[in-house]
Amino acid sequence: MRGLPPALITAIVLVAGFAACAVQFPNIASTRVVGNLLTDNAFLGIVAAGMTFVIISGGIDLSVGSVIGFTTVFVALAIERWGMPPLVAFVAVLALSAAFGAAMGAVIHVFDLPPFIVTLAGMFLARGASFLLSTESIPITAPIYSTVSDFALRLPGGGRLTAIAIIMLAIVTGGALLLHLTRFGANVYALGGSRTTASLMGVAVGKMTVKIYMLSSLLAGIAGIVFSFYTSAGYSLSAVGVELDTIAAVVIGGTLLTGGQGSVIGTFLGVLIQGLIQTYINFDGTLSSWWTKIATGILLFAFIALQQGLVALARRPLAKSAGAAT
Amino acid sequence: MQNSPDPALPLLEVRGISKSFGAVRALQEVDFTLRAGEIHALLGENGAGKSTLIKVVTGVFPRDAGIVRIGGEEVAPRSAKAALAAGIATVYQEVNLLPNLSVAQNLFLDRQPMRFGIVREGEMRRRAKALLAEFGLDIDVAAPLGSYSVAVQHVTAIARAVDLSARVLILDEPTASLDRHEVEILFGIMRQLARRGIGIAFVSHFLDQVYEISDRITVLRNGRLVGERETASLPRLELIRLMLGRELAETTSARASVGEHKVREVCASFENYGKAGYVAPFNLELRHGEVVGLAGLLGSGRTETARLVFGAERADGGKARVEGAPVRLQSPRDGVRHGFGYCPEERKTDGIVAELTVRENIVLALQAKRGLHRPLSRREQDEIARRYVKMLDIRPPDAERPVGLLSGGNQQKVLLARWLATSPRLLVLDEPTRGIDVGAHAEIIRLIRELCDDGLSLLVISSELDEIVTYSDRVVVLRDRAHVEELAGEAVDVGNILAAIAADGAGVAHEGRA
Known part of the structure; x- marks a missing residue:
């Protein structure tokens, strides 16, 4: 299948890394640690699934961290201050974030602007809006929050698969199916190959762009709700810089930053690798948590170099025959 | 598909199409008729309007006037997509498909077989395989398109177009990047499609291929229709006259008294020089004080020869010598180092820097030759600029004027001045008179003769045969990317050049491409 070979490499790195960690700290190889890893990275996995679509289509979405913060x-305000029922608040915020993403997609297409600039503006807008709502951290005490936090599937070995981890797994699975099995998914790859050619071949490029950014923002909204479950609070400074962690996870997962290739499964593995590094550092106890960033940086470099190598290999036969053209 | 293979009924009718870009009239009342089941070659030299005609018919450019009918119904597509919906599909030289998608996805993008909102991958692959089998292609349709050769990509593009129920197929230089065997396969497919009643319009620079495959030929020149003939009843010589715009009576042009043949010293020589798939190996001797003309149709390998000689393209075989000493020409820098100069055909994009002044443009090559650590002083620059503005009569005589504001002829002179300032031994001029008004034209030709009398060696490319005959001591004729004949002395005349271009080159075609 498309995009699998790089994702396979990510899988190998993950398994090897996990094995190495397990040798040093045998406790890591337990369902408890794995369950926590999934819970801790649930919001990242959700938002990264959306980012995968954006990057494969040849774009980028820098606004997701801010959208999470805003959400x-x-x-928190809707439930605690305005007295909205939680589910109504969720629906409202998801509608808002989807509309926000759709607007960004429309601006990108209609004015033919680089997604980098448009979503950068979106990033400032969403972050600014969340500060406007409240600058302090608002604890959420609604009963649904404790219910959801307490809910978990018991795993053999004492681990817990929490509700938010289940939501993340469901979204990753759904995202993978959407990308690989539907016409929408094929069009995402087509856009990443070449917008002009895709449009010549009959793909409704404008509609697709709007839908892709809408999907990304919608998933960022869901990630924001999951994040609020995770922290039981709403804070305008939450998830600062998450867009970069997300992009890192997508790239480590084997998605080409220039678009056209990649997979949601790879992204999921990329999220797990970042989580594994974090877990290792927690177990070690003496390392600064910033080592996570350093390790992520090194991995990013390695994966980008690897991708360039693969791309060069893939282009070789083409370049040869094209050389005879002129 | 309800194609009416009735040959009398025109499938695609283009009547009185006109198109202007600003003041340039790219097409003037052009007619074009394509019958069902025929292969129709659309020919013309550079700037004749072939591409514009295709783009206007397929709705890429809006047209100023004229109508397009398909099967008797008037259509006015506004985009390539709308043209496709109307039954006109175009396959360009650069394949417009997505190399990152699988072959099957490319064939069925946006119309995949679906069930419950899910693409039926297996069914799609089966259909893709069946479709390509019709075109004699048996490949793994799940592999990315980009992993296949250009030929396979072309066939895939054609298969997609035909499967989209195209009735009119336009192929824009489909064979330019294919080898002989691939061309055979493509021609087989074209004939098969024609038998199914599809009308095929075909643009090519390879006359042998045109005679091999086409039923009829339409020739454009300078945006006008100059003829529509049956291929079988159109001799090559006649075709080339149509393309180059020559009447039989004109062929005896006044040849300036080119200096009598005294033995001159060889300036640069090339032996078995060539590059596979670019230009077949050639032998060429350039002497001091001599003008060698390169004649041939567009795409015959003239510019390619010039680029090899200058070092802008690397040869993969043969020897080059300058003043008898073997040299390596790997890059334009090498060319400049050995005292070569090159004025390219695309003056605006490859030659002048429009924003810089006349002075800055003139000293550019000299400065590059000296290196950055030996800058020319402003005084030296002024001096050089003044000298050449005067010598070449560049108007207005203002060295501080941005070159973009000068006329085409004066821009050409600035380019000449740039290379003359480096005191070259060999100057390569690619279409030095293109887009220049008549007065400046004569002047450039006078300059070419004068430079040559000063001992410079010149290699000049021109599509204007009269012109080439006027100033050349020798003329090398090219056809299908190979040097086919060299005319010298009395033999240099328009008739001989035309005959050499038109000679049936079936045996020569594609040699050196293997």
Whole structure:
């Protein structure tokens, strides 16, 4: 299948890394640690699934971290101050974030602007809006929050698969199916190959662009709700810089930053690798948590170099025959 | 598909199409008729309007006037997509498909077989395989398109177009990047499609291929229709006259008294020089004080020869010598180092820097030759600029004027001045008179003769045969990317050049491409 070979490499790195960690700290190889890893990275996995679509289509979405932050503040205020029922608050915030993403997609297509600039503006807008709502951290005490936090599937070995981890797994699975099995998914790859050619071949490029950014923002909204479950609070400074962690996870997962290739499964593995590094550092106890960033940086470099190598290999036969052209 | 293979009924009718870009009239009342089941070659030299005609018919450019009918119904597509919906599909030289998608996805993008909102991958692959089998292609349709050769990509593009129920197929230089065997396969497919009643319009620079495959030929020149003939009843010589715009009576042009043949010293020589798939190996001797003309149709390998000589393209075989000493020409820098100069055909994009002044443009090559650590002083620059503005009569005589504001002829002179300032031994001029008004034209030709009398060696490319005959001591004729004949002395005349271009080159075609 398309995009699998790089994702396979990510899988190998993950398994090897996990094995190495397990040799040093045998406790890591337990369902408890794995369950926590999934819970801790649930919001990242959700938002990264959306980012995968954006990057494969040849774009980028820098606004997702801010959308998460806005969502947590909005949900907290809506439930605690405005007295909205939690589910209504969720629906409202998801509608808002989807509309926000759709607007960014429309601006990118209609004015033919680089997604980098448009979503950068979106990033400032969403972050600014969340500060406007509230600058302080608002604890959420609604009963649904404790219910959801307490819910978990017991795993053999004492681990817990929490509700938010289940939501993340469901979204990753759904995202993978959407990308690989539907016409929408094929069009995402087509856009990443070449927008002009895709449009010549009959793909409705404008509609697709709007839908892709809408999907990304919608998933960022869901990630924000999950994040608020995770922290039981809404804070305008939450998830600062998450867009970069997300992009890192997508790239480590084997998705080409220039678009056209990649997979949601790879992204999921990329998220797990970042989580594994974090877990290792927690187990070690003496390392600064910033080593996570350093390790992520090194991995990013390695994967980008690897991709360039693969791309060069893939282009070789083409370049040869094209050389005879002129 | 309800194609009416009735040959009398025109499938695609283009009547009185006109198109202007600003003041340039790219097409003037052009007619074009394509019958069902025929292969129709659309020919013309550079700037004749072939591409514009295709783009206007397929709705890429809006047209100023004229109508397009398909099967008797008037259509006015506004985009390539709308043209496709109307039954006109175009396959360009650069394949417009997505190399990152699988072959099957490329064939069925946006119309995949679906069930419950899910693409039926297996069914799609089966259909893709069946479709390509019709075109004699048996490949793994799940592999990315980009992993296949250009030929396979072309066939895939054609298969997609035909499967989209195209009735009119336009192929824009489909064979330019294919080898002989691939061309055979493509021609087989074209004939098969024609038998199914599809009308095929075909643009090519390879006359042998045109005679091999086409039923009829339409020739454009300078945006006008100059003829529509049956291929079988159109001799090559006649075709080339149509393309180059020559009447039989004109062929005896006044040849300036080119200096009598005294033995001159060889300036640069090339032996078995060539590059596979670019230009077949050639032998060429350039002497001091001599003009060698390169004649041939567009795409015959003239510019390619010039680029090899200058070092802008690397040869993969043969020897080059300058003043008898063997040299390596790997890059334009090498060319400049050995005292070569090159004025390219695309003056605006490859030659002048429009924003810089006349002075800055003139000293550019000299400065590059000296290196950055030996800058020319402003005084030296002024001096050089003044000298050449005067010598070449560049108008207005203002060295501080941005070159973009000068006329085409004066821009050409600035380019000449740039290379003359480096005191070259060999100057390569690619279409030095293109897009220049008549007065400046004569002047450039006078300059070419004068430079040559000063001992410079010149290699000049021109599509204007009269012109080439006027100033050349020798003329090398090219056809299908190979040097086919060299005319010298009395033999240099328009008739001989035309005959050499038109000679049936079936045996020569594609040699050196293997």
